[in-house]
Structure formats: structure tokens, C-alpha cells
Amino acid sequence: MGGDYAPDATIEGAILAQKKLSSVDRIFLFGPHEIIEHALQKKKADPSSFTIIHSPQIIGMGERPIKAYTHKPESSISKGLKYLKTKQIDTFSSAGNSGATLVGAMYSVNNIQGVIRPSTLTCIPRENGGMNVMLDIGTNPDIKPDILYQFAILGSIYSQSVLNVKNPKVGLLNIGEEDEKGNLLCQSAFRLMKDSVDFNFYGNIESRDLFKNKADVIVCDGFTGNIVLKQIEAMYRMMVKRNLVDDYIQKFNYENYGGSPILGVNGSVVIGHGISNAKAIMNMILLSKNIFEVKLTNKIKKAMLKHT
């Protein structure tokens, strides 16, 4: 039931994803059984080729995350994360209330030991090919330098594992390139990061270089990251509306990415965009599988062991 176009877009996305998965993979659908079955039949899909887990409660997009998650144990988010925790499923993804998914992930599978704050991340297409990643994109609006330092580790592991970037360079999003620039957070973070052996620190990076390949991983507080992300979305929508789109600009379409993984929790969880259409849902499911297969969680666990 998650997302603005559920259940139809969600179901259609699941059907599309199923076609791309191998026969040993199985998609579990969490939601009201009858609604799911009806939506599958409408799309001429065989309900028996999915595992439907009846989850009758629905968390609205505007509900308070903690309250919604704890008061609605029969919602798809609560039930799905329980299945993830008990390893009945390997990955969980939802385009529903993202705060509830985040809080639920932290309450159910918990943070990886040593991770101060889990983070969410986005991909930014580069002008000359490839992808940068940026984190945090909204989960942590107020943070301290040691958290930014951890984001650099989390982002580097993601860039290496999922995007196959060797020795990714980490840039600190800042308002100048010089070492001493920025607000107090960035100034302190820079000093922490500058001689790091835990990742390949590039230095400060300005927002004018977001689309370049100066840094593969761009770290910032979740307030700044969210502002940057929504401005990218605004730019993309403006370009589409004005018919100013080429192959590169088209890469900014969120539906190609499927969503944002939650980095730093003990399981593969992906948060989809609330406005997800079927293609976005499909990519969300495929991304969550990808993250599981590259053993992202284990890699983060190993890296964190070094720090605790």
C-alpha cells in the first residue's frame, strides 16, 4: 500500500521486477491480501507466483513515524521488517512512509554496531558518465563531525560495492575548496577527515562540482543533502516541462534508481520515492536485491569493527 500510486503501481512494479529476477528469487508482497490478489489479477499475474503476507493495517504518508510503526504491527512496513529480522526475507523495500521504514529498520534489525546514525543516500549522474553518491539526504538534519566521518566510510563502501568504483574519493560538501572554509561542522569534519586512512579523502567540494567526477562520494549533513536533492529534482522537472532534455538530463529521472538504501542497519532496506510509478518500484526491488547480493551490510559491519 506504500506510495502515492499504490496498490496498482506497486503491484505492476513487482510484476516487472519478477520478470527480471531468476527463478530462485521470490517476491513477498505485504499488504491487505484481497487488495493485492485483486490488483495482481487485474494485471493478469498469477497470485501464486508471489508470496502474499496479509498486512491489513495501513500507515498513511502523513503519520508520525515512531507512533505509526509501533501502533500498527499489522502494517506492511512493520510486518515486512519483522520478516527481514527473522530472515524469512533477505531484503525489504517500501515506497510508503519513509520515516516509518527508517524508524522501523532501526527498531527491528537495529543499527550495525558502531554506527552512530544510519544514513540514506542518492546517486547523482555525472556529466561524463558514471555516478557520484551523496549522503545524507535527509535522515539526519543535525549532525556532528564524527557522524560525517562515518558517512564517508558508509558512502565509500556503497560506491565500491554497488557502483564498482575502485578506491572512491570522498568530498566534503562545502562552500569553498580551501581547507579552512565552511561552517563550524565542515571545519571540524575537515580536520577529522584530512589524514584519514579509513577512506580516500579528496577534500572540500563545492555544489558547482556535484555533476563532475571530482569526488565519487559526497558527504554532508542531511539538511543540506535534502536541499541539494530536491533542487536537482526541481531542475529535472523544469527541464522536462520546458522540453530541454537530452540523454544526460534524462538520467536524473528518479525512476531509474528505485530509491535510497538505508546504510548502517543490519539488513538490506530500500526506501522508495513516495511518487514511485511501476518502473521505480521495479528498480527499488532490483536495487534491494543488488544490495543484498553484494553483501553491503556485512561489508559495513566489517568496516565498523575496526572502529569500535
Add this chain to the structure above:
Amino acid sequence: MGGDYAPDATIEGAILAQKKLSSVDRIFLFGPHEIIEHALQKKKADPSSFTIIHSPQIIGMGERPIKAYTHKPESSISKGLKYLKTKQIDTFSSAGNSGATLVGAMYSVNNIQGVIRPSTLTCIPRENGGMNVMLDIGTNPDIKPDILYQFAILGSIYSQSVLNVKNPKVGLLNIGEEDEKGNLLCQSAFRLMKDSVDFNFYGNIESRDLFKNKADVIVCDGFTGNIVLKQIEAMYRMMVKRNLVDDYIQKFNYENYGGSPILGVNGSVVIGHGISNAKAIMNMILLSKNIFEVKLTNKIKKAMLKHT
């Protein structure tokens, strides 16, 4: 000598501006006398139609603002601001070291009484015509809610006086529209602003709405504003490079605006972009004249009297 293309672009800009000004206006040029005279002659302009104030010292773009300003009293920035203070000129603008101009303005003409922190501002073209203004754009990377509150007043006066917007709506740049959203700074600022009678508070505004006409004045800390501004510049440059430009996108060309006024000091001062070409310099000069003519400084003084 200010700006990457000085003295030629600067001089050419002054010549262009002179043609747009009335015969009672007079442009003072601050810099090494011989260089200025030579550059004017190269452009076939009559040196006697300008007032040249010999300022032999040069502040480099990379110099530390306070040190440069205080140690180089014979630089164009130091000397120009002295002329402004003693009312030998009515407005001052420079595309040179912006930190030095800012610090110099605060040291020479001083802050307007009651202004905690002067601010710099940018114009953002709207999709459906007109302009939003955003402040702060980098002068104040770390601020408190009461400073954001003052930015709302400063920005409103600018929007009214310079852009002729009646009763401008002030939006607080945030990562969600709901009242309680954001980082600690925004949450506190929202509470301060919500019942304000000093300006017309719209509420929170997200970066996806920067180009819309939801809010006429968008306030944020200087770190966030600088990130947003440079991302807009990156977008514009990307569009130009990819030949994806229409009349609206063309409005993002910085050279149309001339620079950023310093709001909250006792005089009309405009900071130009370091990469200013002749057209940008011309518009910088015309903007500084405009700000003087609409009595922006006096209006801010009056508004601040109410608050002290």
C-alpha cells in the same frame, strides 16, 4: 583591479555603464592611475569623463579579507570604501576579493544599528516571470534563529524597494513544508517567524519550489544559501554547455544581475562576481545606483529602529 578579467573587463563595464547613466552621474574608478588611464584609452574612452582615484595597492583574490583590508589602505577596496564613508561617492561596488569588500564595509561604513549580521543576497528568476530573492548566500555560514529573522526583514525590504513586490511573502528554506520540519535552526526560526508582524511569513519552503512564486523572499543560513546558489550556477553552465537553453534558462546568467548587495551596512555596496565580464560590471554599477536611489539603506535603518 577587481575580478578575474580586470582591468579590461572592469573598464569596459564602466564605459558601458556610463552610457546608461544620466549626465549628472559620475563614475569614480579606483585603481592604479596609469593602468586605468591606459585601459580607458585602449577602449577609446575619454579619461576625463571619469574620476580616477589612484589606488596603487592590489588585494589578491586569495588574500585573507581582514588582513588585506587593514594592511592595504591604498587598495581600491579600502580607498573606495573610505570615499563612501566620507560621502564623496554615493555607492561602491567591486568584483574583487568579496571577503575584503564585506569586512571593509563593516569596518568603514559600519553595520546599521540593530543589524546583528549584514547579509548578501541573490535573485532567482521565476518560471512564470518575476524574481525571488534568497539570502544569505555565504556571508554567514553559522547563524542563530534571530539572525534568520532579521534576514526576513532585510530581504522583504529589498524585494519591495528594488523588485517592487508588494507585501512580499517570506519562506523559510527547509526540508519539508510542515511546521515542525527541519534542523534545529529552522525549527526555532519557524517558531520565531510564525506570528511575525515585521514581515509576511509564508512558512517553510522546499528547494523544489525555489523557482516558483510561492515565496518572494527565501531565507536560509549562508552555508545552505551558498550551496543552493552554486548549484544553480552549475545547472546553468551545464544547460549552456549542452545547448539546452531557452529564454527562461538564459535568465540564470549571472551577468544580468551584476552582483550581490550587502544588506545591513550604512551605505550602498555591491559585491560583483569574481568572473565578471564587462556586461556584469555594467550591471553591478547600475545595481549599486539603483539601491542608492531607492534609499535601501534608509529603509533598513527605519525598520531596525523598530527593533532596538
